[in-house]
Amino acid sequence: MPPPEPKPRMSRETLLPKLAAHVLEHGLGGASLRPLAKAAGTSDRMLIYHFGDKETLVRDLLEYISGVYATALDMALGDRRPATRQEAFARILALGRGPGIQPFLVLWWEIVAGSARGLPGYADAAEAMITKQLDWFEAQMPEGDPDPKGGARYLLTLLEGTLMLGTVGHARTAREGLLASGLAGDRAGD
Amino acid sequence: MPPPEPKPRMSRETLLPKLAAHVLEHGLGGASLRPLAKAAGTSDRMLIYHFGDKETLVRDLLEYISGVYATALDMALGDRRPATRQEAFARILALGRGPGIQPFLVLWWEIVAGSARGLPGYADAAEAMITKQLDWFEAQMPEGDPDPKGGARYLLTLLEGTLMLGTVGHARTAREGLLASGLAGDRAGD
DNA sequence: AAGTTCTTGTAGCACTTGCTACATTCAGTT
DNA sequence: AACTGAATGTAGCAAGTGCTACAAGAACTT
Numbered sequence: 001m002p003p004p005e006p007k008p009r010m011s012r013e014t015l016l017p018k019l020a021a022h023v024l025e026h027g028l029g030g031a032s033l034r035p036l037a038k039a040a041g042t043s044d045r046m047l048i049y050h051f052g053d054k055e056t057l058v059r060d061l062l063e064y065i066s067g068v069y070a071t072a073l074d075m076a077l078g079d080r081r082p083a084t085r086q087e088a089f090a091r092i093l094a095l096g097r098g099p100g101i102q103p104f105l106v107l108w109w110e111i112v113a114g115s116a117r118g119l120p121g122y123a124d125a126a127e128a129m130i131t132k133q134l135d136w137f138e139a140q141m142p143e144g145d146p147d148p149k150g151g152a153r154y155l156l157t158l159l160e161g162t163l164m165l166g167t168v169g170h171a172r173t174a175r176e177g178l179l180a181s182g183l184a185g186d187r188a189g190d
Numbered sequence: 191m192p193p194p195e196p197k198p199r200m201s202r203e204t205l206l207p208k209l210a211a212h213v214l215e216h217g218l219g220g221a222s223l224r225p226l227a228k229a230a231g232t233s234d235r236m237l238i239y240h241f242g243d244k245e246t247l248v249r250d251l252l253e254y255i256s257g258v259y260a261t262a263l264d265m266a267l268g269d270r271r272p273a274t275r276q277e278a279f280a281r282i283l284a285l286g287r288g289p290g291i292q293p294f295l296v297l298w299w300e301i302v303a304g305s306a307r308g309l310p311g312y313a314d315a316a317e318a319m320i321t322k323q324l325d326w327f328e329a330q331m332p333e334g335d336p337d338p339k340g341g342a343r344y345l346l347t348l349l350e351g352t353l354m355l356g357t358v359g360h361a362r363t364a365r366e367g368l369l370a371s372g373l374a375g376d377r378a379g380d
Numbered sequence: 381a382a383g384t385t386c387t388t389g390t391a392g393c394a395c396t397t398g399c400t401a402c403a404t405t406c407a408g409t410t
Numbered sequence: 411a412a413c414t415g416a417a418t419g420t421a422g423c424a425a426g427t428g429c430t431a432c433a434a435g436a437a438c439t440t
Contacts, residue, residue, distance in 0.1 A: 009387075027307055029219050032427060046388070048429060106306045113299035116357045117217055126358035134363060150370025157367040161351030167306045168316035173324060177347040180340025199406095199417075222397060236418065238399060387436075396427065406417075 012050050015040050016064045023061060024103040028110050059121030062111065066128045069104055073136050081143055088140045089155050089183050096163060109167060130156075158183065202240050205230050206254045213251060214293040218300050249311030252301065256315045259294050260322045267326070271333055278330045279345050279373050286353060299357060320346075348373065 008014075022039035023031055033044035033054060040047075051057035076095050082088040095101060108129070114122030137152040137159075145151050158181070165174035178184035198204075212229035213221055223234035223244060230237075241247035266285050272278040285291060298319070304312030327342040327349075335341050348371070355364035368374035 029303075033429085034426080043389075044428080045390090045430090049387075054428065109299060109303035109306045112354060112357055113219075113303045115359075116296045116299045123359060127360065130355065130358055130360050130363070134360075147370050150366055153363050153367030154370045155367075157351035157355060157364050157371075158348055159351065160354045161347035161349065164302060164350045164354060165320065165347060167302055168320055169305075169313060170317065170320050170324075173320070173343050174347050176340055177343030177345075180337055180344045181347075223399085224396080233419075234398080235400090235420090239417075244398065382440085384439075385437085387434105389432105389434080391431090393430080394427100397425075398423105400421100400423080402420090402422105404417100404419075407415090409414080410412085 010040075010042060010046065010050070012060060015042070015047070015050060016061065019057075019061055020065050020068065023065070024107055028058070028062075028107060029114070055120055059124075062121050062125035063128075065104075065107070066125045066132070069129055070132045072100060072104070073132055077136065077139060082140060083142055085142060085145065085151060085155065086183055088137070088142060089159065089178075091140065092137065092155075092159060093162065093184075096159075105163065105167070109164075155183075200230075200232060200236065200240070202250060205232070205237070205240060206251060209247075209251055210255050210258060213255070214297055218248070218252075218297060219304070245310055249314075252311050252315035253318075255294075255297070256318045256322070259319055262290060262294070263322055263326050267329060272330060273332055275332060275335065275341060275345065276373055278327070278332060279349065279368075281330065282327065282345075282349060283352065283374075286349075295353065295357070299354075345373075 018040040019036055022036060026035075033047055036057075037044045037047050047057060048054075051060060076098075078091065082091055096105060111122055111126050111129070115126040134152060134156055137156050138148060141148040141152050158178070162174040162178065165171060165177075175184070208230040209226055212226060216225075223237055226247075227234045227237050237247060238244075241250060266288075268281065272281055286295060301312055301316050301319070305316040324342060324346055327346050328338060331338040331342050348368070352364040352368065355361060355367075365374070
């Protein structure tokens with residue numbers, strides 16, 4: 001029986017994925033060093049050693065997570081563009097319901113809250129994630145759209161509102177609003 | 191010099207306003223008993239005595255805050271209805287920028303985040319506050335609107351998206367989206 | 381082989397957390 | 411005046427917080 005792992009030296013890069021997994025599941029606000037370390041297979045001692053202090057850890061972690069989110073969005077880019085704004089909107093709404101994005105969505109509101117409170121690192125991550133989403137929307141605007149730039153921003157605004165209402169138990173309200181906007185069929189906003 | 195206050199007996203009702211003030215300023219997630227008690231002029235011992243445990247305290251506090259928010263919205267009801275949806279939207283957008291509502295807005299994202307995580311008491315407060323806002327919107331829909339019910343929901347969805355984008359540093363994105371929607375003049379979404 | 385630097389483990393410190401045990405004071409009732 | 415129950419103060423506990431001191435091993439350089 002050979003020794004399976006000689007010495008799995010750790011670094012920020014090897015730590016960050018495990019830390020991110022823990023945070024996506026258990027939240028960011030209540031995360032303290034010892035549980036984080038346990039989830040990553042280390043000790044609080046080493047987290048401080050590698051990141052300096054907790055604030056830097058959170059900052060790096062948020063940056064890493066927003067990177068993961070960006071690549072997740074990239075992978076979800078369809079090969080053909082939707083034909084209408086309605087279809088573009090429905091597509092990203094469906095994406096947000098996929099199980100892969102759901103944990104991001106739960107964490108997202110924590111990031112927004114931290115951003116609103118001015119917690120260090122949160123605002124940058126929030127800004128980056130929204131920018132990415134906006135890029136995604138622009139790439140999804142139908143060809144020949146009269147105002148793709150403005151349209152993407154409009155759809156993004158409406159999407160964020162829809163997601164938020166869904167989070168606080170007002171999915172039905174959002175659905176009826178989308179219906180009235182003419183942007184959605186009767187299954188949108190669930 | 192008479193003794194100014196003989197004995198200011200405390201109860202949940204006298205405590206809650208001071209607790210709410212502290213939470214609106216410093217946030218809800220990081221609030222612990224001793225700072226809360228200090229802000230209310232008591233001891234952690236008495237907070238537990240009056241509320242039983244911290245979870246109940248937070249629950250009662252959120253309920254109280256959503257009540258305060260509701261009366262704040264009531265007071266902001268104009269005497270005349272707006273003539274157009276644009277005007278209705280601009281009116282509530284201006285309201286959200288008023289200094290009185292700003293602390294609620296910052297706390298709001300914390301409530302949404304707690305609701306998404308399933309923290310006890312958060313979902314109820316979030317649901318109540320959105321319902322109140324929806325009522326407000328319905329009362330503000332212009333007379334003769336072809337679909338006031340759906341319109342109010344549409345405006346609410348768009349507003350929440352606009353507020354969120356503004357919180358994370360994308361006010362400009364929201365403004366351009368609103369412009370493209372035809373719902374706003376060029377000062378909206380700031 | 382010796383020396384130097386990078387990485388890790390063990391203990392622990394000062395502080396905060398929610399909450400409790402115990403005793404005391406106060407208000408109202410009889 | 412005596413009793414009763416509600417309201418409050420003091421002290422503390424077990425657990426958890428971020429972080430550090432110290433030392434030891436591991437690895438790389440000369």
